[in-house]
Amino acid sequence: MFDFFWNLGSFVIALSILVAVHEYGHFWVARKAGVKVLRFSIGFGKPLFTWYDKMGTEYAISVIPLGGYVRMLDSRVDDVDEHNIDKTLDSKSVYARMAVAAAGPAANFLFAIFALAIMYSVGVQNVKPVVGNVTESSIAQKAGVQPGDAIKRIGGEDVNSWQEVNFAVMSGLGEQQLEIKVVDDKGQIAIRTLDVRNWKLDQKDVAPLASIGINPYRPDITTELALIAENSAAQRAQLKANDVILSFNQQNVESWAHFVGLVQQAAYQQSVITVLRDGQEVTLNVTPDGKEISKDQVIGYLGVVPKQKSWPEGYIETRQYGVFDSIVLGVQKTYALTALSFDMIGNLLTGQVSVQNISGPVGIAVGAGDSVSYGLVAFLSFLALISVNLGVFNLLPLPMLDGGHLMYYLIELIRKKPVSEKTQELGYKLGAMMLLALTCFALFNDVSRL
Numbered sequence: 166m167f168d169f170f171w172n173l174g175s176f177v178i179a180l181s182i183l184v185a186v187h188e189y190g191h192f193w194v195a196r197k198a199g200v201k202v203l204r205f206s207i208g209f210g211k212p213l214f215t216w217y218d219k220m221g222t223e224y225a226i227s228v229i230p231l232g233g234y235v236r237m238l239d240s241r242v243d244d245v246d247e248h249n250i251d252k253t254l255d256s257k258s259v260y261a262r263m264a265v266a267a268a269g270p271a272a273n274f275l276f277a278i279f280a281l282a283i284m285y286s287v288g289v290q291n292v293k294p295v296v297g298n299v300t301e302s303s304i305a306q307k308a309g310v311q312p313g314d315a316i317k318r319i320g321g322e323d324v325n326s327w328q329e330v331n332f333a334v335m336s337g338l339g340e341q342q343l344e345i346k347v348v349d350d351k352g353q354i355a356i357r358t359l360d361v362r363n364w365k366l367d368q369k370d371v372a373p374l375a376s377i378g379i380n381p382y383r384p385d386i387t388t389e390l391a392l393i394a395e396n397s398a399a400q401r402a403q404l405k406a407n408d409v410i411l412s413f414n415q416q417n418v419e420s421w422a423h424f425v426g427l428v429q430q431a432a433y434q435q436s437v438i439t440v441l442r443d444g445q446e447v448t449l450n451v452t453p454d455g456k457e458i459s460k461d462q463v464i465g466y467l468g469v470v471p472k473q474k475s476w477p478e479g480y481i482e483t484r485q486y487g488v489f490d491s492i493v494l495g496v497q498k499t500y501a502l503t504a505l506s507f508d509m510i511g512n513l514l515t516g517q518v519s520v521q522n523i524s525g526p527v528g529i530a531v532g533a534g535d536s537v538s539y540g541l542v543a544f545l546s547f548l549a550l551i552s553v554n555l556g557v558f559n560l561l562p563l564p565m566l567d568g569g570h571l572m573y574y575l576i577e578l579i580r581k582k583p584v585s586e587k588t589q590e591l592g593y594k595l596g597a598m599m600l601l602a603l604t605c606f607a608l609f610n611d612v613s614r615l
Contacts, residue, residue: 177230179544179547179548179551180230180231180232181207181208181230182548183273183276183548183551183552183555184207184208184232184233185207185233186272186273186276186552187233187269187270187272187273187555187556187559188205188206188207188233188234188235188269189205189272190268190269190270190271190272190273190275191235191265191266191268191269191272192205192235193268193272194264194265194268195235195237195254195265195268198257198261198264198265199251199252199257200237200238200252200253200254200257200265201220201221201237201238201249201252201253202220202222202235202236202237202238203221203222203223203236203237203238203243204222204223204224204225204234204235204236205222205223205224205225205233205235205236206224206225206226206227206233206234206235206236207225207226207227207230207233208225208226208227208228208229208230208231208232208233209227209228209229209231209232209233209234210227210228210229211227211228212225212226212227212228213225213226213227213228214226237253237254237265238252238253238254239253239254239255240253240255240256241255241586259574259577259578262570262574263571263574263575266567266570266571266574267567267571269556269559269567270555270556270557270559270560270567271556272556273552273553273555273556273559274499274503274552274553274556276548276549276552277495277498277499277502277548277549277550277552277553277556278492278495278496278499279495280495280545280546280548280549280552281491281494281495281498281499281545281546281549282488282491282492282494282495283491283545284491284495284542284545284546284549285484285485285486285490285491285494285495286485286486286487286488286491287485287541287542287545288483288484288485288542289326289483289484289485289542290481290482290483290542291325291326291327291328291481291482291483291484292326292327292381292476292480292481293315293325293326293479293480293481293482294315294316294324294325294326294327294329294330294381295313295314295315295316295381295382295480296310296311296312296313296314296315296316296347296379296380296381296382297312297380297381297382297383298312298380299311299312299378299379299380300375300378300379300380303377303378303379304359304360304361304364304377304378305357305359305377305378305379306378307360308345308357308358308359308360309355309357310345310347310357310359310378310379311349311350312350312382313349313350313382314347314348314349314350314355314357315347315348315349316330316345316346316347317346317347317348317354318344318345318346319333319334319337319343319344319345319346320333320336320337320343320344322336325484327374327381328546330374331372331373331374332501332502332505334373334374334377335373335505335508335509336504336505336508337359337361337364338361338364338365338508339508339511340361341360341361341362342358342359342360342361342362343358343359343361344356344357344358344359345357345358345359359377361377364376364377382480383473384473384474384475384476384477385473385474386420386421386422386471386472386473386474387409387421387471387472387473387474388409388410388411388418388420388421388424388471389407389408389409389410389471389472390404390405390406390407390408390409390410390440390469390470390471390472391406391470391471391472391473392406392469392470393405393406393468393469394468394469394470397454397467397468397469398451398452398453398454398466398467398468399451399467399468399469400468401451401452402438402449402450402451402452402467403449404438404440404449404451404467404469405442407442408440408441408442408447409440409441409442410424410438410439410440411439411440411441411446412438412439413427413428413431413436413437413438413439414427414431414436414437414438415437421471428453428465428466428467429464429465429466430464430465431453431465432453432454432455432456432463432464432465432466433452433453433454433455433463433465434452434453434465435450435451435452436450436451436452436453437449437450437451438451451467453465453466453467454466454467454468498549499549499553502549502550502553503553503556503557506553506554506557507557510557510561563596563599564589564592564593564595564596565593565596566596569592569593569596573589573592
């Protein structure tokens with residue numbers, strides 16, 4: 166329950182920040198263009214709090230925190246008196262209206278640069294991208310990728326972290342081959358050429374790296390306990406932190422994965438566990454709790470967290486940059502994320518990426534909660550990523566989005582007259598239906614992951 170409210174609160178905070186940035190872009194440019202703004206709202210529905218500025222604009226925090234809007238004076242929908250007629254949106258030139266429409270996505274891209282610049286100036290902790298193991302018969306194994314390979318470059322892009330590796334690999338979707346420069350465990354430089362002609366992200370919840378067979382190196386997990394959860398089966402059995410698991414139901418425990426497998430098969434079954442505690446073997450009775458993962462399957466769990474071996478020296482590094490370099494990196498990373506977002510939309514349309522990978526509000530909420538838990542740097546990175554995606558999404562040529570308005574204005578420039586109100590209204594209805602369908606589909610994907 167705590168996780169639910171944590172994720173929900175993080176989601177509301179993240180979305181409110183990004184919506185405020187997006188709508189402020191529209192608001193600022195509209196004001197500069199001489200358009201009267203009637204309302205600036207964060208959220209939809211009934212306003213919870215309202216206040217006014219000296220220019221008569223109403224600011225509102227509304228009850229449904231799933232978006233926002235800027236309502237501008239428009240003679241097509243408002244009764245406008247004569248002295249305000251030149252302050253309506255529809256009285257402005259096509260170029261001014263295009264600037265107002267484009268300002269929201271532009272604000273999202275600028276915010277991403279700002280967030281990333283702060284992140285780089287604070288300092289970014291990276292895990293060195295070293296291959297842990299390679300899946301049998303995978304694309305990576307056929308290319309000769311070996312455990313212990315340190316990835317240095319993918320295609321023409323240098324990489325220093327697993328996040329950069331993931332983005333670079335995803336950029337290779339649709340290509341014929343992908344070259345990876347590595348330094349092997351003997352210090353020799355090698356080029357591994359991956360055949361990605363038939364590679365697709367067509368499996369649900371499978372990461373790009375895993376789909377080509379690369380699994381990152383992680384220090385081994387030991388069988389020594391680091392944490393015992395409150396009110397858990399382990400606590401009831403009087404297991405303690407620093408206990409080392411030796412056996413479970415008379416079976417010697419070979420690894421943490423082996424131990425987890427044994428416990429999962431013993432849901433609600435009285436069992437015997439032997440541990441090494443302060444140099445002495447201690448045998449305890451324990452009854453694992455159960456978790457239903459399907460109608461026909463329940464798995465056991467104890468409520469314990471194991472210790473992990475330390476990272477080898479040099480595997481974790483913190484990079485901190487000056488103000489100018491941070492801004493440059495922010496611009497470069499925002500451009501790369503924008504290009505990748507457009508690539509992913511194209512890959513969705515061509516089937517290179519499965520539509521089952523689309524996430525909605527629930528997925529964003531979980532991501533927001535996780536990033537807040539990891540600290541400021543992770544949260545800034547998450548905000549930048551979602552801000553870029555929000556900007557790209559709003560540029561899509563759907564009538565309900567900013568891109569749809571830009572499409573109508575472009576047609577108006579070409580035809581020398583506006584698109585008819587009847588056609589625009591029909592487009593808005595179709596766009597609303599498409600967005601509703603997409604939202605429902607994304608929610609379905611989110612719920613199926615829970």
